[in-house]
Amino acid sequence: MFPGKQTLTALLLVLLLLPTGRTLAGDRCNRAWNWYQEGLGLSDNSTREAFCYQRALELCPDLVEAYTRLGEVYRNQGREKLALAVLRRGRIHSLTSNTFTREPGSGRVFIQPLVTSGEIYRRQGRYDQAAAEFQRALGVEPGSLFAQNQLQYIYKRQDRYASILPPRIQMMTTAIFARIPGMTLPKGGFLLDAQYQTWIQTAPAFEYQLADTVPFLPMDVPELDLPQEIPFNFAPLQRKSQVNLWVLGIRYGLTNNLTIGLMPKFFIRESEVRLEAWDEVATPEVSGFGDTVFMLKYRLYGERRNHLSIYNLLSIPTGDENANGQDKGIFRWIPLGSGSFDFTPGISFSSGRDPYTVQGNLQYRITDGVEVGDELDANLALIWPLNKAVNSLLELNYRWRGEARKKQRIILMKARPEFIGPSFDPVAAGAVEVDTWFTEKGGSTLFVSPGMQFTVARGLKLEVGVKIPVVKEDDGWQEGLVLHVGMTKTIF
Amino acid sequence: MQNASLSITVLSMAVLVGLGTLVASAGPARATSLVPAMARPAIVMEDNAVFQNNRSGIRVRGSLPVAIRGGKVYQNGRAGINLQDQAETTVSRCEIFANHNAGINLRNATRFLLANSSIHQNGTGGLRIRTAAGRANHTRADVIDSRIFRNHQDGILSWPAGDSRVQLTVRGDRIFRNRKAGIRVENRTFFQAADNRIRANGTAGISSWSDGTSPPLLDIYRNTIAFNRGSGINVDSGITGKDAISNNWIHNNLRAGIACGILGSSRRRRINVRILNNTIVGNGSEVEGAGIRADVGSAVEIVNNIIAYNFTSGILTTDCDDYSHNLLFANGEAPNCCTDQGRIPFWVEKIQYASCPGRGSGGLITDPMFVDPDRYNFFLQPDSPARGAGKDIYGAGGLFSAGIDMGATGGPHGFREDRTPQGGTR
Numbered sequence: 001m002f003p004g005k006q007t008l009t010a011l012l013l014v015l016l017l018l019p020t021g022r023t024l025a026g027d028r029c030n031r032a033w034n035w036y037q038e039g040l041g042l043s044d045n046s047t048r049e050a051f052c053y054q055r056a057l058e059l060c061p062d063l064v065e066a067y068t069r070l071g072e073v074y075r076n077q078g079r080e081k082l083a084l085a086v087l088r089r090g091r092i093h094s095l096t097s098n099t100f101t102r103e104p105g106s107g108r109v110f111i112q113p114l115v116t117s118g119e120i121y122r123r124q125g126r127y128d129q130a131a132a133e134f135q136r137a138l139g140v141e142p143g144s145l146f147a148q149n150q151l152q153y154i155y156k157r158q159d160r161y162a163s164i165l166p167p168r169i170q171m172m173t174t175a176i177f178a179r180i181p182g183m184t185l186p187k188g189g190f191l192l193d194a195q196y197q198t199w200i201q202t203a204p205a206f207e208y209q210l211a212d213t214v215p216f217l218p219m220d221v222p223e224l225d226l227p228q229e230i231p232f233n234f235a236p237l238q239r240k241s242q243v244n245l246w247v248l249g250i251r252y253g254l255t256n257n258l259t260i261g262l263m264p265k266f267f268i269r270e271s272e273v274r275l276e277a278w279d280e281v282a283t284p285e286v287s288g289f290g291d292t293v294f295m296l297k298y299r300l301y302g303e304r305r306n307h308l309s310i311y312n313l314l315s316i317p318t319g320d321e322n323a324n325g326q327d328k329g330i331f332r333w334i335p336l337g338s339g340s341f342d343f344t345p346g347i348s349f350s351s352g353r354d355p356y357t358v359q360g361n362l363q364y365r366i367t368d369g370v371e372v373g374d375e376l377d378a379n380l381a382l383i384w385p386l387n388k389a390v391n392s393l394l395e396l397n398y399r400w401r402g403e404a405r406k407k408q409r410i411i412l413m414k415a416r417p418e419f420i421g422p423s424f425d426p427v428a429a430g431a432v433e434v435d436t437w438f439t440e441k442g443g444s445t446l447f448v449s450p451g452m453q454f455t456v457a458r459g460l461k462l463e464v465g466v467k468i469p470v471v472k473e474d475d476g477w478q479e480g481l482v483l484h485v486g487m488t489k490t491i492f
Numbered sequence: 493m494q495n496a497s498l499s500i501t502v503l504s505m506a507v508l509v510g511l512g513t514l515v516a517s518a519g520p521a522r523a524t525s526l527v528p529a530m531a532r533p534a535i536v537m538e539d540n541a542v543f544q545n546n547r548s549g550i551r552v553r554g555s556l557p558v559a560i561r562g563g564k565v566y567q568n569g570r571a572g573i574n575l576q577d578q579a580e581t582t583v584s585r586c587e588i589f590a591n592h593n594a595g596i597n598l599r600n601a602t603r604f605l606l607a608n609s610s611i612h613q614n615g616t617g618g619l620r621i622r623t624a625a626g627r628a629n630h631t632r633a634d635v636i637d638s639r640i641f642r643n644h645q646d647g648i649l650s651w652p653a654g655d656s657r658v659q660l661t662v663r664g665d666r667i668f669r670n671r672k673a674g675i676r677v678e679n680r681t682f683f684q685a686a687d688n689r690i691r692a693n694g695t696a697g698i699s700s701w702s703d704g705t706s707p708p709l710l711d712i713y714r715n716t717i718a719f720n721r722g723s724g725i726n727v728d729s730g731i732t733g734k735d736a737i738s739n740n741w742i743h744n745n746l747r748a749g750i751a752c753g754i755l756g757s758s759r760r761r762r763i764n765v766r767i768l769n770n771t772i773v774g775n776g777s778e779v780e781g782a783g784i785r786a787d788v789g790s791a792v793e794i795v796n797n798i799i800a801y802n803f804t805s806g807i808l809t810t811d812c813d814d815y816s817h818n819l820l821f822a823n824g825e826a827p828n829c830c831t832d833q834g835r836i837p838f839w840v841e842k843i844q845y846a847s848c849p850g851r852g853s854g855g856l857i858t859d860p861m862f863v864d865p866d867r868y869n870f871f872l873q874p875d876s877p878a879r880g881a882g883k884d885i886y887g888a889g890g891l892f893s894a895g896i897d898m899g900a901t902g903g904p905h906g907f908r909e910d911r912t913p914q915g916g917t918r
Contacts, residue, residue, distance in 0.1 A: 041589060041612060043641050043669070123867045145721065145746040145777035153744075153774045153801050156822045157866075186838045186849070253838075256849040 032060030039069060045076040064094040068112040071120075080120050087113040087120075108144070111137040115147050127154050174350075175359045176451040176465040176484055177395050178379030182307035182350035182359065184299040185253030191261075195247045195486040199467075202240045203477040204441045239440065241334070244268040251295065261295035264318070273330050284325030284332045291319045291337040297348075306351045313344035313363070321371055322407075333407050338372040346377075357383040373404035373442050373477075383453075391453040397467060400444040401477050408436045443476020445469045451484070461488045530582045530605050533559035543567045548574035549591065552581050555602060559584070566590045571597035572614065578602045578629065589613045594620040595643065604633040611638065617645035618670065625654020637664040646672040647693065650681040654705065657682065668692050673699040674720065681708040684735070686905075688715045696722035697745060702729035707762045711735035713905045717742045718868070723751040724775060727790075729762050736766035739905040741870060742775065749775040749802060753787025763790035767797060768885060771870045771900040773862075776803025782846060783807060783823060786814075794818060796882040798860045798870075798899035805846035812848035817883040819856040819898045820844040830857055854883055860899065871909060872901060 039052030067090025118133030319337020346363025451465025781803025882896035
């Protein structure tokens with residue numbers, strides 16, 4: 001069955017007209033572009049200029065630039081209601097046009113009706129509508145400087161300060177483990193911080209010295225005819241302990257260049273004592289306040305993003321240096337403080353380099369060598385903002401610690417292996433306590449420490465980090481992984 | 493009407509030419525006049541349409557005074573009007589547009605006046621002024637009451653080489669939507685800009701730069717400089733003259749309001765600038781956004797300005813000095829405060845001054861009380877705290893010796909209250 005003659009004629013006409021129609025539309029848009037250019041050539045906000053854009057839009061309704069410019073002309077003529085209507089039409093046409101999906105940079109053209117509408121709302125004092133338009137524009141084109149500029153003004157007029165600045169131009173931040181930055185607090189400013197850290201530390205001990213006043217244990221086993229005094233022999237010893245530390249710090253800016261701070265510490269320390277004879281592990285534990293640190297920091301040099309300070313940390317012996325714990329009959333001194341005033345002079349710097357910040361410090365703790373040895377710390381931190389609320393950090397932390405003399409009590413009880421003579425109860429046989437001093441070996445460790453900081457409210461940061469030991473002395477004082485959780489609140 | 497090849501040489505006679513034209517004159521070069529008025533023209537070209545020539549529409553060489561009036565010069569293959577070699581030319585009531593190169597190109601011209609004309613949509617800028625090194629004469633150019641817009645490079649560019657000099661006066665013009673700077677002056681340009689509206693240009697509104705020889709001499713006052721995509725005024729190198737940078741409305745530029753130096757650049761530059769009695773509002777974006785920024789190595793005195801609602805901070809200086817008697821408000825994250833100047837939170841001060849301590853003597857942090865900032869009307873309300881709070885920097889005992897207003901309405905060049913703030917159009 002063949003189509004009728006009329007149908008064929010109609011099909012032929014449609015085929016002929018399709019390309020012609022496209023050509024006509026293209027020709028109309030070319031002429032519209034000429035009208036648009038003529039309007040731009042006037043650029044005097046005149047009725048004539050408005051007519052040019054109207055004519056352009058009659059010929060080519062998809063010419064979004066003409067809507068934008070016509071809206072601007074109406075706005076500049078004071079006809080704001082009409083301008084908003086034209087811009088609304090422009091936005092609709094821009095959505096239906098496929099021009100903006102295929103041409104590079106088309107986003108900027110697309111957002112022009114939005115930002116111009118927003119700007120008109122601003123003039124009218126309709127801040128909510130203005131902010132909505134600028135936010136919409138930034139959703140399409142985040143780099144629109146005009147929308148950013150207008151939006152910050154709107155926010156300020158509305159007292160909405162929380163979201164104005166991007167992170168790289170906010171105030172400089174402080175690293176997690178290298179906690180002393182080069183900046184000082186502004187006069188009258190407070191910084192509160194709470195930290196929790198936990199780690200396991202091990203240290204070899206050597207050179208036991210028995211106190212002079214303690215007699216040797218008489219070996220009262222007559223049937224074996226043993227000598228009354230025998231010398232002590234100690235196997236190599238390693239002290240291992242789990243430390244949980246809470247630090248509550250408060251710092252205050254006395255002047256712009258002088259900051260003081262007080263940092264009390266609270267410890268829970270648990271030592272691990274392996275009892276080979278009983279195949280058990282005793283874990284004597286102590287808890288209580290440790291030494292309190294008083295900080296005095298002076299900024300030597302400071303301009304906007306580069307700061308250099310010197311400081312001293314005075315360790316006040318508020319911790320009990322005689323703290324002790326017992327477990328399974330095992331007694332152990334686990335000092336919470338050094339028992340002496342220690343000084344830690346240091347120098348620190350911070351340098352902001354958009355978008356990152358570098359911070360470092362170097363400090364040396366001078367002690368009397370009892371309970372706590374001298375210590376050198378060198379820290380370098382790189383702080384990189386990931387977005388408005390999140391900082392990533394990477395630190396290098398080096399610590400060297402000197403030897404320290406520590407007090408220890410050894411409890412001696414009569415005992416012998418079962419294959420030697422008759423058995424007896426060693427506890428009932430009595431014990432002799434021997435107070436000794438031993439030397440705990442120092443050592444050095446280099447850590448790599450990643451971390452994250454989260455800004456959860458104005459001036460309030462939460463932070464997590466971990467110190468990973470990468471270079472350490474096997475036979476020296478060393479820490480394992482150090483886990484850190486903290487919170488800082490800045491109050492200016 | 494087209495003529496791609498015709499050129500006419502005329503010696504000391506008036507011509508009326510409707511096509512591509514070369515006007516030349518013999519005779520000795522004339523000394524540059526210090527008098528603003530132009531010499532009586534020897535040649536007058538009036539009411540011509542000069543278009544679609546392969547080379548320049550009109551080319552003038554030699555010192556014979558020429559006046560071009562009421563013409564249209566457009567779509568020519570090079571500059572619309574090309575003025576060379578001691579040319580002394582007045583262009584008035586002309587429209588010069590869509591030429592392949594600059595609208596008007598001055599190369600070693602002696603004297604030039606542009607008045608009541610439009611220069612737009614030209615390929616390499618609106619007005620370009622260049623002089624060769626070692627010239628005995630200098631170029632003097634005045635641009636008065638004209639519109640220079642939508643050109644594909646700078647609206648006006650002054651570029652003297654070596655020890656040559658350009659004296660450029662731009663007054664009462666509207667310079668907008670050029671793809672680069674509204675006005676860019678370089679090297680030994682003695683530049684005076686007054687009563688202009690410089691808006692929505694692609695980079696800075698006014699840019700001053702030097703290649704290391706002599707910096708431009710700047711007097712920029714009573715202009716409205718707004719919505720430019722760079723800084724309002726960017727002084728990479730420059731020294732201010734007696735009028736300084738004063739009494740300008742500088743608002744909503746997308747970088748700093750006034751920037752001295754380039755952030756992060758270590759190149760040595762010569763900046764000695766006074767910034768007095770400007771009203772600088774709402775400048776900046778995430779890229780950059782202080783009201784006034786003075787970078788390393790620049791000597792910048794900042795007095796009697798009102799600086800408000802700028803993106804990151806009010807005054808950003810590396811040395812934290814040389815500012816006093818400025819009113820700052822709501823710059824950066826610093827909120828809208830403070831009524832009691834004795835009890836301003838330090839952190840508010842610190843943000844306003846970009847971490848610098850102190851406000852300088854006479855500094856205020858409080859609402860300046862603009863008439864209508866939403867509509868860019870930054871005149872002061874009658875009870876504004878900025879009224880009479882400025883420092884006497886215009887000479888003791890004079891008319892303005894006491895009670896100078898801060899901001900663009902204060903001092904001898906100040907905008908008077910009966911003038912509209914020019915915020916309406918872009």
